[in-house]
Amino acid sequence: MAKRFKKARLAAAAETQQQGRQHHHDADDYMSAAFTVPQPLSSLKARSALKPHPQEQQRTLSRKEVDALATDRRIEGLDTPIEATNPGFKLLMKLGWKRDAGLGKRGAGITAPIAAAVKQNRSGLGHESKAEARRAAAKAAAAEREQRARAQELAARKEFRSSMSGQFAARRLAADLTQAQRLVEQMDVATGVSGRTPLWPPEPEVEVEADDDGADQDDLSFAAAAQARGGAATSAAAATAAAAAAAAAGEESGGGGGDDADGGMMSEELRAEWAALSMAEQLACCLQYLRSTHLYCLYCGTRYDSAGDMDEHCPGVAKDDHDAEEL
Template sequence: MSDSEDDYMSDKLLQTCQEDVRPGLVFNRTTKRKHELEKKKKELQAKKPKNSREREEELRQNALNTAISDDNKGFKLLTKMGFKPGEGLGKAKTGITEPIKIEVRNSKSGIGMENHFKEKIKKKVELKTQDLAKTLDEFQKSNKMKQMQRYLYKDFVTAQRACEDLDTRKEINEPVQEFFWTRETIKKKRGIEDEDEEEEFNEEFNSYCSDENLFQVINYLRETHLYCMFCAFVATDEDDLKMNCPGPSRSDHDDG
């Protein structure tokens, strides 16, 4: 043997074999081991004695899946009446060809009680669904109401400022009604400085913010100043206002 050739029993060759632990080989061994464990587990479960309920279920299923033998008295009677295996029942042979399957109920309650419970659960689900729908509807209505209140306050303040500005330009020194002008101006006119008086005044002025009062201010702006706060323009005359303004309300100016 030449020195260039490795001895098959040499330490060098044995070390190479030990280091040859490729991922594929490890994976195959792991898979094989796992398969063997699963197989052993199934074998142990098969050998494990079944409890009484499992034995009863197995016997029941075997009995239900076993066709009635030719020796059965009932079967003999059916054949005498013209029945043949595989045919449907009835004169036209269109009836069922398999026995009605037995449904085994594990519940200890009677059939009537079980139906009662099902109906009760169904009603609970329906009521819960109705409550959710009602809550959602109320939530949407509440949000819509809040949005309308915000628009009302915004429009009311805008109308007051426009009215005060246009009245002042025409040298009208007093508002037709106090709520036609802004809160700050009316507060100065009354000379309110005390905190208690200011709080009472604010409550009073807040109460003015209503659809009815807003309409009064808007109507005054259109009739006296030919002004539309939504279009933000002053018309030359009534015909110009009617021709170029869709109406006195916010909804008249909404797109679509």
Template sequence: MADGEDDYMSDAFLNQLPDVRPGVPMVKSAKEAMKREILQKEKNIKNRQKSYKEQEQESRDAALQNSISTHNKGFALLQKMGYKAGQGLGKKGAGRVEPVPMNIKTDRGGIGMEELKKRKAEEELQNYRKKVQMKQQGEKKSLEDFRVRKRTEREERQTLTDLNKSQRACEQLDTQKGVTVPRDSWYWPEVLKDEEAELEEEDASDSSEDEDELTPSDKLQFLTSYLRGVHSYCIWCGTAYNDEDDLKSNCPGDTAADHDD
């Protein structure tokens, strides 16, 4: 009887032990446990590396992704007043549907600092645009001034060239008609220094004042009019016409611009 009881107790004890099978299943279970341990360690290291702000941001984002639970006291009060999930606020349901967005302040600046920074940035941008605009206008004005100056210089050189050409033509045509003294000293390229010129020295002071007041453009206008009226000659055509009628009929005009075409 004693031996039978001992065998029964032995069998009961063995039945309580877990069924641990040797071999491959045991090795696989150990590997999975080691893998989970390694992953947990990596996760702990990664969490420790995150800053407090990052952890706070992750927690906040996770909370905002979830809707308010029906167990929330505020939500429960709204339901008692007839509110349903997804419905707009207000008696007719025409109010706000989404919650008021949060503006999280993460820096240590005072209230209104962000608005001040924004206004300052806009002012700096406007000032920069004004500087760029003024610079562009200045460059444009400088370029226009340069073009005007070059055009004026070119016109002045052309006027002097036409004046010199008119003086030589006047001297030649006057000489062909027996004229030995020019109508005025500047009608010819050079003033004759002879006895007749010496006789005119008495009037030199009066004529020099009038001559100084004349610009090359004025002299050219007087001289070309003289050549056309007295000699029927046009310096831009380079032709001595038969008479005044022939000049008017065949000459384009009495200015250089009339002869551009």
């Protein structure tokens, strides 16, 4: 019996080999369009092929991301107009409504749907609006404080510049006055005027001595007298002082004597009038005296031949006139 089964197996093997040879001769060549039947994968390969790539795996979204995605989709849906195929839209069209037209008989109503406000937190009704109002008020107060601080800084800078400019102008004015008084004295002495006038530099300080009757003589310096009697004065006082100085200079040049015994001292009234003038008015008097008496301009630094020559070549009396001429 074993031999019989062995013969049967051998016969089956021979038949299988014969079929294989026949299939080999009848198979499509590599140039044919026949597809090779894929072999089934093993269990491990099948699981590996079906498993998605790590980069393609969907990441679990957080609650915040889910809310943001839902909000974006809701806004997109609300912004999308109703299509003409919508049954509700067709019903509205039959009732007389038109797209982009306002509600009401006259069409003066709203044209867009009422926006839906969805709460994203658990705060009560009205709490968010109050919090927003507080934030807006705090922001406005901060902006106001910043603007006020900026305005104060600008005002402080402007005041500092004005103060520095005023100090510079005062120093310049004092220097011009001193120079003008020295020029007046030099030119007066050169022309024969020996008596002191208010337009000359202040007298040096001298000690106070008692006279025979026991009364004190006030021989304070011109600067001290100006400080004691300083104050605002009018242009009329300036003209009076200049005229008195010119008259005194004329009298001295003509050989007349003064009120004092030595002929070189000014009267107390003339001193008071000159001391009452401001520094700018004193400088104006000196400049005008130099121009009218000696034909000299302080800022040109030139002594002219005649009044016509001065009017033709000199831009003006003040320093600003010469600065404008240079520009």
